[in-house]
Amino acid sequence: MRNEVPSECKLVCIPDEHEMFVKAGRPRRGCQGMKKSLISDCRLAEGRQGMSNQRLRVNANSFAFRMRPQGSSRPDDAKHRQGMSTKFLNTTGLPYCKGCGHHLIARNTAIALEKSGFAPLDTILVTDIGCHGIIDRCFNTHTVHGLHGRAAALGAGITLGLSDPKKKVVAFIGDGGATIGLQHLLEAARLNINMTVIIHNNMLYGMTGGQASGLTPCGFRTTITPEGNPVAGYDICALAHTAGAPHVRRIIGVGDFSEELTEAFKADGLSLVEVVEICPSYGAKLNPGTKLDTIIEASGQKIGLWQTGNKDAYSLQCRENLPSLFEKTPEIKVEFGSKLKRPFSIILSGSAGEGVQLASELLARAAISSGLRVTKKGSYPVTVGVGFSTAEIIISPRGIHFHGISEPDLVIITSKDGLRHNRKRIEAMKCGILFIDESLEPPETAAEVVSHNFRGMGPRNAAIFAVFFFARNSGLISISAMIKAIQDRGLAGKIPIEKMKKNLEGVV
Numbered sequence: 105m106r107n108e109v110p111s112e113c114k115l116v117c118i119p120d121e122h123e124m125f126v127k128a129g130r131p132r133r134g135c136q137g138m139k140k141s142l143i144s145d146c147r148l149a150e151g152r153q154g155m156s157n158q159r160l161r162v163n164a165n166s167f168a169f170r171m172r173p174q175g176s177s178r179p180d181d182a183k184h185r186q187g188m189s190t191k192f193l194n195t196t197g198l199p200y201c202k203g204c205g206h207h208l209i210a211r212n213t214a215i216a217l218e219k220s221g222f223a224p225l226d227t228i229l230v231t232d233i234g235c236h237g238i239i240d241r242c243f244n245t246h247t248v249h250g251l252h253g254r255a256a257a258l259g260a261g262i263t264l265g266l267s268d269p270k271k272k273v274v275a276f277i278g279d280g281g282a283t284i285g286l287q288h289l290l291e292a293a294r295l296n297i298n299m300t301v302i303i304h305n306n307m308l309y310g311m312t313g314g315q316a317s318g319l320t321p322c323g324f325r326t327t328i329t330p331e332g333n334p335v336a337g338y339d340i341c342a343l344a345h346t347a348g349a350p351h352v353r354r355i356i357g358v359g360d361f362s363e364e365l366t367e368a369f370k371a372d373g374l375s376l377v378e379v380v381e382i383c384p385s386y387g388a389k390l391n392p393g394t395k396l397d398t399i400i401e402a403s404g405q406k407i408g409l410w411q412t413g414n415k416d417a418y419s420l421q422c423r424e425n426l427p428s429l430f431e432k433t434p435e436i437k438v439e440f441g442s443k444l445k446r447p448f449s450i451i452l453s454g455s456a457g458e459g460v461q462l463a464s465e466l467l468a469r470a471a472i473s474s475g476l477r478v479t480k481k482g483s484y485p486v487t488v489g490v491g492f493s494t495a496e497i498i499i500s501p502r503g504i505h506f507h508g509i510s511e512p513d514l515v516i517i518t519s520k521d522g523l524r525h526n527r528k529r530i531e532a533m534k535c536g537i538l539f540i541d542e543s544l545e546p547p548e549t550a551a552e553v554v555s556h557n558f559r560g561m562g563p564r565n566a567a568i569f570a571v572f573f574f575a576r577n578s579g580l581i582s583i584s585a586m587i588k589a590i591q592d593r594g595l596a597g598k599i600p601i602e603k604m605k606k607n608l609e610g611v612v
């Protein structure tokens with residue numbers, strides 16, 4: 105979730121970030137690389153029968169277009185096909201393969217959210233593993249990415265934690281995820297959780313190589329069922345409706361289906377929309393010439409709406425006595441300033457149990473209290489007490505639309521584990537700065553290397569001291585802001601603040 109800067113926040117803008125790290129001996133230049141799409145290789149569907157060696161571009165004029173049901177054309181179809189960015193989408197270049205049905209789901213979702221009157225920052229888009237999930241960075245909403253098949257469960261938890269009826273939770277899930285997390289979907293339906301689930305049903309696992317899922321219809325060919333799937337897929341709409349979802353719809357995902365999505369977004373309780381679409385890379389290639397409506401008809405399933413009358417959403421019943429999760433979030437007042445003028449990305453890495461996540465949290469708090477926006481994410485092995493611990497932090501004077509870091513501005517390494525985990529990333533740095541504990545041999549890198557004795561403060565304080573070192577050298581966050589963050593976190597008696605300050609006095 106984004107940290108929003110309070111409206112009273114007044115940034116203190118001092119000249120230019122080129123002054124940053126002057127003490128480290130060199131001016132800074134912007135080095136934000138273009139983010140590469142997770143799927144950069146657009147796999148085009150290969151030919152229909154009799155054209156197997158010919159590359160076939162799947163677009164509105166070929167596979168998807170031919171499957172449009174008669175009479176479904178709407179005046180703004182052209183807008184969809186042109187891929188215009190909207191209030192909700194920050195790009196026209198969606199990250200899917202050409203012709204993938206996911207494009208239309210993303211665009212129709214964006215249009216329908218706007219039509220429904222939701223604001224981007226009142227919308228929480230929950231995704232999980234699968235090609236559909238790589239859309240996160242394209243939406244101007246809050247986005248939460250979960251484990252495979254858990255989007256409905258995650259969305260349900262978020263919905264139950266919200267008390268503001270203006271907030272809208274939308275869960276994106278694939279057909280593979282929907283069957284992996286089938287029980288989560290049915291529980292959300294049974295409880296009638298107030299959110300919308302959109303199933304991207306292209307009838308196979310696209311991201312992992314085109315295998316059959318629990319929603320693959322009988323006879324549909326996948327990479328593991330080249331003769332056609334021998335068993336019928338679940339009728340997920342019928343299941344969800346029977347379980348209790350009051351608004352369920354199956355649609356063929358071509359053209360403009362924003363009206364259908366708008367109805368779902370406005371419905372009370374759990375609304376579920378199954379969008380039947382095609383994966384050109386596998387589905388179209390293995391089932392040439394097949395029409396989506398024919399597939400659904402042959403499977404005995406229906407296209408249309410399942411609806412029951414008014415039914416109280418579970419979230420509405422329990423919200424009255426529950427505080428919102430947002431209300432529990434501590435308020436951090438803006439008391440300091442920062443001269444930061446552009447987003448700045450930091451990777452802090454050391455050993456598990458050595459306070460890396462705590463140090464990054466303190467840095468994040470200090471940045472927020474300096475009027476900046478922050479994203480922070482942690483990564484460490486499932487065995488949380490051994491191995492590396494890494495935190496990725498972005499601080500910025502303006503909104504941060506993607507929390508990933510492709511090329512860090514600064515990498516801080518405080519132990520061997522951290523170095524092992526980040527070696528390749530450091531070697532790939534073409535600019536930026538590396539702070540590394542003096543006990544470690546820096547890898548070959550084009551980044552500027554600054555060695556310092558971080559572990560001299562003791563292993564448990566190495567990461568926090570490294571963050572102090574960053575604050576002291578960059579001037580982007582003041583030491584006072586760091587100390588306030590420590591005090592607010594109730595750690596003033598546990599962290600040797602004076603010793604750290606003294607150590608930094610001699611640093612130039």
Ligand code: SF4
Pocket residue numbers: 143199200201202203204205206235306310311382383384385386
């Ligand atoms: S679902 Fe298929 S066509 Fe769509 S992005 Fe994934 S692999 Fe490409």
